[in-house]
Amino acid sequence: MIIAIDGPAAAGKGTLARRIAETYGYHHLDTGLTYRATAKALLDAGLPLDNEAIAEAMARKVDLAGLDRTVLSRHEIGEAASKIAVMPSVRSALREMQQEFARREPGAVLDGRDIGTVVCPEAPVKFYVTASAEVRAKRRYDEIIEAGGSADYDAIFEDVKRRDERDMGRTDSPLKPAEDAYLLDTSEMSIEAAFQKAKSIVDAALSRNA
Numbered sequence: 001m002i003i004a005i006d007g008p009a010a011a012g013k014g015t016l017a018r019r020i021a022e023t024y025g026y027h028h029l030d031t032g033l034t035y036r037a038t039a040k041a042l043l044d045a046g047l048p049l050d051n052e053a054i055a056e057a058m059a060r061k062v063d064l065a066g067l068d069r070t071v072l073s074r075h076e077i078g079e080a081a082s083k084i085a086v087m088p089s090v091r092s093a094l095r096e097m098q099q100e101f102a103r104r105e106p107g108a109v110l111d112g113r114d115i116g117t118v119v120c121p122e123a124p125v126k127f128y129v130t131a132s133a134e135v136r137a138k139r140r141y142d143e144i145i146e147a148g149g150s151a152d153y154d155a156i157f158e159d160v161k162r163r164d165e166r167d168m169g170r171t172d173s174p175l176k177p178a179e180d181a182y183l184l185d186t187s188e189m190s191i192e193a194a195f196q197k198a199k200s201i202v203d204a205a206l207s208r209n210a
């Protein structure tokens with residue numbers, strides 16, 4: 001079983017993906033971390049972010065077992081990741097790894113931007129999780145405040161919009177819903193309600209295949 005979850009930054013797809021994976025005992029891969037790990041390796045080595053051959057070589061060295069969300073969640077790593085994510089050879093190197101992961105038994109949940117459209121177009125269950133830019137910026141703001149940090153809502157809002165433009169506007173594998181994806185708009189739906197809805201769709205797919 002492969003479950004593909006796509007959507008813009010901070011829409012709640014990571015939380016949803018983790019809960020689905022836990023519920024069904026499937027493997028989970030946040031594919032954004034593979035782009036982030038590539039970017040971090042370049043930053044750490046003091047290498048340029050605009051050289052596709054160098055970035056591809058770094059992408060090929062990414063170890064899926066060593067992806068550390070805490071380290072990779074840093075803002076500047078996300079910025080750098082969105083720059084190298086426009087490079088076709090970086091995308092194809094990471095895509096091969098992601099496709100291999102998707103074949104793990106008994107099933108895999110992958111979340112990202114192009115899972116249902118490009119990485120696993122054959123996935124029997126696809127979700128496109130979205131929410132308005134205002135709601136997503138507010139969620140990110142609340143997370144930082146709850147963690148005891150300080151944040152500027154307007155700056156976060158601008159950042160969310162800029163990230164959307166970059167993700168949706170690139171030529172190679174832009175962010176968009178697959179034609180057969182279920183749309184989950186979490187603007188006015190709690191993540192819990194989205195999870196319940198997603199679960200009923202996965203259950204229905206599993207009973208069709210049984």
Ligand code: DC
Nearest residue numbers: 031032033035081082085112113114
């Ligand atoms: O979801 P995130 O913020 O961790 O993603 C980091 C960057 O990687 C983001 O700019 C989009 C890009 N990305 C991508 O292009 N394709 C994916 N499947 C996942 C992430």
